[in-house]
Amino acid sequence: MTDTSFELRGGALGGTASVGDYMALLKPRVMILVVYSAIAGMMVAPGGLHPVLALAAVLCITVGAGASGAINMWYDRDIDAVMKRTAARPIPQGRIDPDEALTFGIVLSVVPVLLLGLAVNWVAAGLLALASAFYVFVYTIWLKRRTPQNIVIGGAAGAFPPMIGWAAVTGDVTLASVILFAIIFFWTPPHFWALSLFASADYEKAGVPMLPVVAGAQETKRQMLAYTLILLPLATAPWFVGIAGTAYLATSVVLGLLFVLCAVRVLRADATDMKPARRMFGFSILYLFVLFGVLIAERLVA
Numbered sequence: 085m086t087d088t089s090f091e092l093r094g095g096a097l098g099g100t101a102s103v104g105d106y107m108a109l110l111k112p113r114v115m116i117l118v119v120y121s122a123i124a125g126m127m128v129a130p131g132g133l134h135p136v137l138a139l140a141a142v143l144c145i146t147v148g149a150g151a152s153g154a155i156n157m158w159y160d161r162d163i164d165a166v167m168k169r170t171a172a173r174p175i176p177q178g179r180i181d182p183d184e185a186l187t188f189g190i191v192l193s194v195v196p197v198l199l200l201g202l203a204v205n206w207v208a209a210g211l212l213a214l215a216s217a218f219y220v221f222v223y224t225i226w227l228k229r230r231t232p233q234n235i236v237i238g239g240a241a242g243a244f245p246p247m248i249g250w251a252a253v254t255g256d257v258t259l260a261s262v263i264l265f266a267i268i269f270f271w272t273p274p275h276f277w278a279l280s281l282f283a284s285a286d287y288e289k290a291g292v293p294m295l296p297v298v299a300g301a302q303e304t305k306r307q308m309l310a311y312t313l314i315l316l317p318l319a320t321a322p323w324f325v326g327i328a329g330t331a332y333l334a335t336s337v338v339l340g341l342l343f344v345l346c347a348v349r350v351l352r353a354d355a356t357d358m359k360p361a362r363r364m365f366g367f368s369i370l371y372l373f374v375l376f377g378v379l380i381a382e383r384l385v386a
């Protein structure tokens with residue numbers, strides 16, 4: 085036994101899973117930005133939601149999104165064991181039994197959908213179910229191991245949260261919420277391909293056909309630049325449909341230009357120089373944090 089009293093028995097190799105291991109199955113670091121974007125969707129939506137219901141909606145989205153990550157880790161346990169970046173995860177390490185991880189993921193995927201539907205509305209619940217299904221079935225099970233376009237199509241899963249947040253407040257899907265979806269949709273390829281450039285050896289070893297592995301680094305870099313160029317005008321759209329102010333508009337242009345600049349630097353970099361790609365990956369996260377942060381801040385001061 086180790087020093088914590090929060091231990092659970094589990095693990096095919098006889099390992100002992102801690103609460104932290106179960107938390108790790110929910111991919112908490114990625115989910116922070118997911119939840120943040122859902123909150124942004126809730127805040128810019130017209131109308132209001134009782135604070136208790138708003139909190140319930142945020143919790144349901146957090147747990148539901150995280151749980152689909154647990155199912156992803158259950159399905160990907162073979163390739164996670166091979167890749168350096170993921171080998172220390174609880175399932176490949178034998179601290180959590182795969183069957184237990186799957187049960188954990190399914191229960192925590194289904195319960196938040198039902199709670200969100202019963203407590204808030206069924207449009208938001210349906211979108212949460214769709215997002216989870218997209219991440220598990222479309223991205224993880226169907227596309228990830230088959231095509232380098234896996235994250236372009238499958239990436240739609242991660243674009244749903246602001247739309248779910250919006251629907252929690254309004255009960256509908258509108259042009260404005262589709263625009264928030266589209267921003268994350270077009271942000272995802274440069275976000276992920278930046279990482280896959282410096283992690284391509286891992287993906288190659290695991291036999292996952294990520295774009296740099298299949299089409300090479302130069303083609304990946306060109307496509308990253310193309311997506312940042314689409315994102316630059318697209319990210320201004322919230323201002324045009326009236327859900328954002330001029331502070332947002334200015335920020336989106338500055339961030340968009342910086343993102344394009346990152347992509348140009350990545351494109352021009354030497355094949356062996358991974359620094360620009362690492363910087364771009366970091367900037368991609370900052371980009372979304374600041375962009376949605378300004379959207380939220382404008383509401384708070386309005």
Ligand code: HEM
Nearest residue numbers: 113114117118121169235238239242243268272276279369
């Ligand atoms: C198909 C779509 C996506 C793919 C394939 C992808 C992939 C990845 C990967 C592989 C990492 C490294 C994580 C790790 O080492 O554990 C990462 C990090 C991250 N991703 Fe994504 N991502 C996607 C979409 C998103 C979306 C939609 C968001 C949020 C809106 C997001 C937010 C983040 C954040 C915040 C990190 C940094 C986590 C950390 O600090 O370790 N990602 N992403």
Ligand SMILES: CC(C)=CCC/C(C)=C/CC/C(C)=C/COP(=O)(O)OP(=O)(O)O
Nearest residue numbers: 114118148149152156215216219241242245
């Ligand atoms: C509401 C809802 C269900 C939201 C979905 C959440 C979300 C951000 C999905 C995007 C997918 C993601 C984190 C992929 C990581 O890729 P991977 O799974 O291939 O990464 P890995 O190699 O680190 O496992």
